[in-house]
Amino acid sequence: MGTSRSVSPTPPPATCPAWCAGDHDGEARHLAELLDVTVTADGTAAHTPRLYLDLRQGPDDARPLIHMEVDEQPVARLLPGEAVELARALLELARLAGEL
Numbered sequence: 001m002g003t004s005r006s007v008s009p010t011p012p013p014a015t016c017p018a019w020c021a022g023d024h025d026g027e028a029r030h031l032a033e034l035l036d037v038t039v040t041a042d043g044t045a046a047h048t049p050r051l052y053l054d055l056r057q058g059p060d061d062a063r064p065l066i067h068m069e070v071d072e073q074p075v076a077r078l079l080p081g082e083a084v085e086l087a088r089a090l091l092e093l094a095r096l097a098g099e100l
Protein backbone atom coordinates (compact mmCIF):
# COMPACT_ATOMS: atom_id res chain seq x y z
CA MET A 1 0.00 0.00 0.00
CA GLY A 2 2.94 2.32 0.49
CA THR A 3 1.37 4.67 2.98
CA SER A 4 3.88 6.58 4.99
CA ARG A 5 3.49 9.21 7.64
CA SER A 6 5.84 11.01 9.90
CA VAL A 7 5.39 10.29 13.58
CA SER A 8 6.24 12.97 16.11
CA PRO A 9 8.18 11.68 19.13
CA THR A 10 5.56 13.22 21.42
CA PRO A 11 2.30 13.32 19.50
CA PRO A 12 -0.55 15.14 21.21
CA PRO A 13 -3.04 12.68 22.69
CA ALA A 14 -6.11 11.89 20.65
CA THR A 15 -8.47 12.38 23.58
CA CYS A 16 -8.21 14.18 26.90
CA PRO A 17 -9.52 13.09 30.31
CA ALA A 18 -12.32 15.24 31.72
CA TRP A 19 -9.93 17.12 34.04
CA CYS A 20 -7.55 18.22 31.25
CA ALA A 21 -7.81 21.88 30.28
CA GLY A 22 -7.00 20.81 26.72
CA ASP A 23 -4.22 23.37 26.29
CA HIS A 24 -1.36 21.07 25.22
CA ASP A 25 0.72 23.70 23.45
CA GLY A 26 2.50 20.98 21.46
CA GLU A 27 3.15 18.76 24.49
CA ALA A 28 1.88 15.23 24.98
CA ARG A 29 1.01 15.62 28.66
CA HIS A 30 -2.46 16.40 29.98
CA LEU A 31 -2.59 19.42 32.26
CA ALA A 32 -5.43 20.64 34.49
CA GLU A 33 -6.21 24.26 35.28
CA LEU A 34 -3.54 25.76 37.55
CA LEU A 35 -4.56 26.53 41.13
CA ASP A 36 -2.57 28.88 43.33
CA VAL A 37 -2.35 30.04 46.93
CA THR A 38 -0.60 33.17 48.19
CA VAL A 39 1.97 32.35 50.90
CA THR A 40 1.90 35.57 52.91
CA ALA A 41 3.77 34.12 55.92
CA ASP A 42 6.95 33.83 53.84
CA GLY A 43 6.43 37.05 51.93
CA THR A 44 8.12 40.40 52.09
CA ALA A 45 7.08 43.81 50.88
CA ALA A 46 9.07 43.09 47.72
CA HIS A 47 7.82 39.58 47.02
CA THR A 48 5.06 37.27 48.19
CA PRO A 49 5.56 33.65 47.10
CA ARG A 50 2.76 31.71 45.46
CA LEU A 51 2.13 28.01 45.84
CA TYR A 52 1.01 26.51 42.52
CA LEU A 53 -0.85 23.23 42.22
CA ASP A 54 -1.83 21.34 39.13
CA LEU A 55 -2.71 17.87 37.90
CA ARG A 56 -0.56 16.43 35.11
CA GLN A 57 -0.24 13.16 33.27
CA GLY A 58 2.56 12.60 30.77
CA PRO A 59 2.66 9.80 28.20
CA ASP A 60 4.88 7.72 30.52
CA ASP A 61 2.80 8.30 33.67
CA ALA A 62 0.44 5.46 34.62
CA ARG A 63 -1.84 7.93 36.41
CA PRO A 64 -2.16 11.67 36.90
CA LEU A 65 0.03 13.29 39.56
CA ILE A 66 -0.49 16.46 41.59
CA HIS A 67 2.45 18.83 41.13
CA MET A 68 3.31 21.44 43.76
CA GLU A 69 5.63 24.39 43.08
CA VAL A 70 6.55 27.48 45.04
CA ASP A 71 7.00 30.20 42.47
CA GLU A 72 8.87 28.29 39.75
CA GLN A 73 10.54 25.75 42.05
CA PRO A 74 9.12 22.20 42.15
CA VAL A 75 8.33 21.10 45.71
CA ALA A 76 6.64 17.71 45.35
CA ARG A 77 4.73 15.36 43.06
CA LEU A 78 1.96 13.50 44.81
CA LEU A 79 -0.19 10.54 43.92
CA PRO A 80 -3.87 11.47 44.23
CA GLY A 81 -4.18 9.46 47.46
CA GLU A 82 -1.15 11.26 48.91
CA ALA A 83 -2.75 14.59 48.00
CA VAL A 84 -5.85 13.53 49.94
CA GLU A 85 -3.62 12.67 52.93
CA LEU A 86 -1.93 16.07 52.66
CA ALA A 87 -5.27 17.85 52.39
CA ARG A 88 -6.53 16.07 55.53
CA ALA A 89 -3.32 16.97 57.40
CA LEU A 90 -3.61 20.62 56.35
CA LEU A 91 -7.26 20.74 57.40
CA GLU A 92 -6.37 19.20 60.77
CA LEU A 93 -3.59 21.76 61.34
CA ALA A 94 -5.90 24.61 60.30
CA ARG A 95 -8.51 23.24 62.72
CA LEU A 96 -5.94 23.15 65.54
CA ALA A 97 -5.03 26.75 64.72
CA GLY A 98 -8.71 27.71 65.11
CA GLU A 99 -9.36 28.41 61.43
CA LEU A 100 -12.10 25.78 61.08
Ligand SMILES: [Zn+2]
Pocket residue numbers: 013015016017020021022023024029030031
Ligand atom coordinates in the same frame (compact mmCIF):
# COMPACT_ATOMS: atom_id res chain seq x y z
ZN1 LIG B 1 -5.24 16.72 27.49
